[in-house]
Amino acid sequence: MFGHLSFDENVTFIAHMEDSRQTILADMSTLPGYTGARISGCWALRTDGGGSGEDSLDRLLPAVSTSRRKSSTLGKTEPPLLRTGTRTIYTAGRPPWYNEHGAQFKEAFVIGLCGGSASGKTTVANKIIEALDVPWVVLLSMDSFYKVLSPEEQALAAHNDYNFDHPGAFDFELLVTTLQKLKQGKSVKIPVYDFTTHGRQKNWKNVYGASVIIFEGILSFADKELLQLMDMKIFVDTDSDIRLVRRLRRDITERGRDIEGVIKQYNKFVKPAFEQYIEPTMRLADIVVPRGGGNMVAIDLIVQHVHSQLDEREISVRALLATAHQSQPLPQTLSVLESTPQVRGLHTIIRNKDTSRDEFIFYSKRLMRLLIEHALSFLPSKACFIQTPQGQEYEGRRFRGKGITGVSVLRAGETMEPALRAVCKDVRIGKILIQTNLDSGEPELHYLRLPRDISEDHVILMDSTVSTGAAAMMAVRVLLDHDVQEDKVFLVSLLMAELGVHTVAYAFPRVKIVTTAVDKSLDDLLHVIPGIGDFGDRYFGTDGSSSWSDEEQQEPHSCSSEV
Template sequence: MYGANVIICDGILIFANKQLLDMMDMKVFIDTDSDIRLARRLKRDILERGRDMEGVIKQYNQFVKPMFDFYIQPSMVHADIIVPRGGENKVAIDLIVQHVHTQLQTKGFKFRSKLVKIFNDQPLPSSMQILPPTTQIRGMHTFIRDKDISRDEFIFYSKRLMRLLIEYAISFLPFKMQNVETVPSVVFSGKVLNCDKICGVSILRAGETMEQALCDVLKNVRIGKILIQTNPATNEPELYYLRLPKDIKDYRVILMDATVASGAAAMMAIRILLDHEVPEENIMLCSLLMAVSGVHSIAYAFPRVLMITTEVDPEVNDKFYILPGIGNYGDRYFGTESYD
């Protein structure tokens, strides 16, 4: 369902829930003649389940048909379209397809556009942590934001900034006290990480540039990948590839993306992690640069996800670039910018 523009829900009791009915743009009831329904059941139960004809017919008359007449058939009243003859009715199928295309064009896939307009006037949420703005941090931002900087320098200063960001992010993980004996045989009271399983998950492709900084800071960290890219026809994020540890639900996850503008891709990635049973409070989103709209969208949807960045910019333009921003980070880093 990730990135889907059309979601088809199927089930014999699908019209029984009013909340579901209200969410549906089109409701279709596939009607099949009762003789065909009985013939299908006889064929299935006798050939596949080894039952005798008398038992099948008795069950059909005593339970199946009465339940259909009581629960299923009355739900036809909710249908926008009733299709007789099921999948053989090619005319009805073509009409449904045309209607779906019309609905898509009408809706216009404007999810990201809505996100950037909702929360702009509110203060930053408490789940947002920004790297302290030292002179060094400001200097690196000056370099990577400069449109005339060379690609080598852009990569060099980006990597420096990533390392500082990851080190800052690690400070929000749980630590515990631990005493160690120094070389002169004196006890030193220090701290060590109080979590054994940490996994970095990069949102490809720009998030992959942050993996090395994470590996430099955490020796035994595991790495997962999620490929989410914007569909050029709709400007909406879509999921193309997914590789996560099988036991990722037991990990603290550092989710990495170079920039967060509308927040749509990050929200999709967080949803994927939640569907893999990662607790929301165990997810930390790290990004070099975020926009106010993306921060608020993520905080509203996932209030227990900690967000960490080096700076938050105020605006996003109609192409979903952060302003003043750094342009398309992935293109600048990998040298794939178009100058047409």
């Protein structure tokens, strides 16, 4: 309706919406409350008054206090979060996304959201994320992939004469590549588009570790390659008048636009583009959601389907590892520190259950220093010639690589960082927090912080002990997802079980494994035998029930992998 009014008439209509509010509500009060969602061609109705959502028509007018019952399926439990000030740590981690071979077992579940401008796509996406109650969800907006405008195009945009709703305004090549990598579990960089300057900001956002990807945009169904990447396609169908009011509110308050310019752009570009490019793609949708975020029936059905898909993709990696690789010779990629009397003496002290904590820490640090020095001897080097103070030429060796990065598997792997810093000047350090789920027994990724451009470095991956190799395997997989080359990863551990060695070597045959000793077996609780006990508990002085150190509690949680 708005598209056929002049500028003054539009403004007058919006101004009189408040005066019409009581009449509208009075007329609606005589009707039974229901919400409809066209699900694959069918209509599902509800009668619990669930249509008054955050972006429904009622929200465009002053709020009216009404009671609303929520669907039982969307009843939320306590979120799996640990909050300290401005920092958030997820206590429900990401389960394995790969099989026992180290290869990706499951791709992320991609939900495509399409709809006209200001139809409520982002609101629907946020409602889905809230109802899913899963920490590893990424919301990817098509707005981030607008093309960088030339000076001529920027001049047109300044006068509201550039068509941002045309397919040519988007960088589909970059968008498809980014979504493909994200679906495959890789780390990606997302451009940040500045609607004020109509260009991309210098610092792109890094995203990694999605189990569910929600991709929303006005033309998300316009490209065949994008459609092939989607596991579920949702079209948000909202009345054109409501979309215009929302667009006015958003562009004026959030993007610094004036009302006349917004109306001009809507009539010249937005409305025709919707009719030509967006509305016809509704037939491609699996689900059509009328009224956007207020349609809780549709959101409920979507969430149920996503949960069922995630359940089907679960895999038990640790159970498979516990029975694999029995009676096989140790791999050639394994290097064990020579068992000299000194090394045997250090092992005697730290394995002894009666060793005091102070002595345990002191002699562990000595052994760590020897281990790190041994691991560095496997780094690639090249011949070089230098001049001595006596003016003589000396043929030596230099490190042949761009850089060295240390990555510790929290919490016990962090104890090895001082030894690495002592022998590698200005080494960069990253951290990965992996903990075992007490219910499933599977390792779960809770947090990671990796230096920028780690893909070009040789990485020293540090963990104090390795039993089944499940956590080490996950840590290596994380590095590979960040494009670190497999033959540039060095897994360094004070003590390993044979099973853990075989697990890592079988899944990643080019990873170098370095340790001070390999023990033969595991007990029923998957502890290394004869072993060293719980290294983290003995080092930090915590009991067996504690799984966090003070340092870990200070770390923020993020899907971002950069500092």
